[in-house]
Amino acid sequence: MNFRTTILAVCLLLPIIGGCASAPERAADPLPSWRKTAARDSIVDFVERVTDPDGPDFVPVAERVAVFDNDGTLWSEQPIYFQFEFAVELARRAVGERPELGTEEPFRTAIEGEPIDFLTAGSAGLLRLLLATHSGTTTDEFSDAGTTWFRDARHPTTGLPYTAMVYQPMLELLEYLERNEFSNWIVSGGDADFIRVFAEATYGIPPERVIGSQMELEHRSTPEGVGLIRTPGFAVFNDGPQKVISIHRAIGRRPVAAFGNSDGDLEMLEWTAGGEGPTLCAYLHHTDEVREWAYDRGSKIGALDRGLDTAEARSWPVIDMKRDWKVVFPDPQ
Template sequence: MRQSYAQRRWLQTVLCLLLVVPLLVQAGADPLPSWREGPSRQAIEAFVDAVTEQGGKDFVPAPERIAVFDNDGTLWSEQPLYFEVLFAMDEVKRLAPQHPQWRNEQPFKAVLENDHKALAAQGMDGVLKIVAATHSQMSTEAFVTRAGNWLATARHPTTGKPYTEMVFQPMLELLGYLRSRGFRTYIVSGGEVAFMRAFAEKVYGIPPEQVIGTTLAAEFRDADGQLTIQRLPKLAHNDDGPGKPVSIDAVIGRRPILAFGNSDGDLQMLQWTTAGEGRRFAGLVHHTDASREWAYDRQSKIGHLDKALDAAKAKGWTVVDMAQEWRRVYPSEEVSPSSTAGAQQPASSR
């Protein structure tokens, strides 16, 4: 039976609606559903709208829309120790049979005996010794494989979650939101660069060339035609504190217009970003949520937030109150409708 002209037009209209309506719904979807309405979200959206408005006084061309993010404590959790340190400690235990001297040599002895007090007494020098022993004397490819295997199987000692599931859902949304508005997103973190590259693209959508971190010395080797970049037990660049602006300048070659951190180790990156001309954005993730994550700032040895918090208040930077402003913390978490869910702030932050 042949269709009439009216029937054909009706079918065409229905098909158009079926195609267009989902696009309209998607276009109107909230790009930041895990962020509650509040000062931080308003500041982010106002900034992005201002720098992307063609012809506006604050317009920034797409190539100059550079956004940089710390990793530990900003994009994923960092308690009770930085996750990379937990990886290094597990590597010490795995490699111990090949190094019997570690049984009597600090800081390895403390790791093998689970003596956290003795390990803490070793300080940063001890951490660097552990990192050098577990991150070097192999090719970059071999190290990335080791890190990837650990991330695929290891579980956090408190939550029992895979570490890559302890990323912050609101920050994942922010990364996607920025990229949808023409930003390039970079990680600029104190973590070792190859460790972060083992998961950053899959977890954050940030490719290896946009991951900047602490680097070990390395050398090119040709072993009978087998070419590798060999990692050496020597620090080449510490990408923390003042090291962050240095690496941004060396690797990116442009000053960011947006920067996010969570600790004093990010202070100079935020200062460098906001010192540029035109409209700028600096943000801090403030860990105020003792029920869904952790609450800490000025007194914490991990993610110490003191000078940067004072600077943020003095300069009008955005400080994200995790307990008050995030509907959920991790991707697997139920969305909390209450504006006060988990609101347990450390006394020192007040």
């Protein structure tokens, strides 16, 4: 048995007692849907540096916190945030049950128009829609309504279920980080309870690692039991600087990696970049009008303007969807 054969034999046998288990894993491409560009290299380089126990950039497992925006970062957000499609559906259902609502806003627009009309009408209309449709139920009822909607609803232009419009390359990134003992968190402007409906099955992110906007809750005790009632007011509107505050409140430590796609993520990325050790902050740039959408500085949804300038000034990787990704959405089963 020569040296090469010995090594081979040892590596074939070692996995049985737990020794070489990670060798085949390293050999396979951890990010198969990513083209081998600078953005991908910077991610892999970062992960290899912080997980190398003998290197100067090693980060202990407990501190490997990675935060992800959701809309436009983990799944699409065009032509309008998916949660607003859900809100319009809730408004329509409400009118079905109480027809007299149909003469009032936001219900009138919901039944007479399209979800996109709320975007055209501006943020006051969107806010009113959210407050009216995301309150008045228990947290459990809200969650059940979300489950039904995700099962039945289809995206207006692609015809896909919404959970099929997550980004395959980002799913691979989440898995790659998790395999390297990062804990992945969602830090979204979307409603936390809405995201929790699908995040665990879709992203492998459990409810306790979903940080989002929060409606006020009322604790109501009746002879039938205790319920938490969603009431029409925001306890937390999780965007911009509030993302940093929410991260501190929920996690109590600074992330080492942060991913976003809009100016509303900039403070979160800056907070992450300000940590003492090695950090990775990256923006996803929507550049693919064929496979997804192309938008940045002027967009009504997910505007990326100051963020793009900051990324350039600070040499943060900018993931160019068209250039850097081989595929966008998961292969339909």
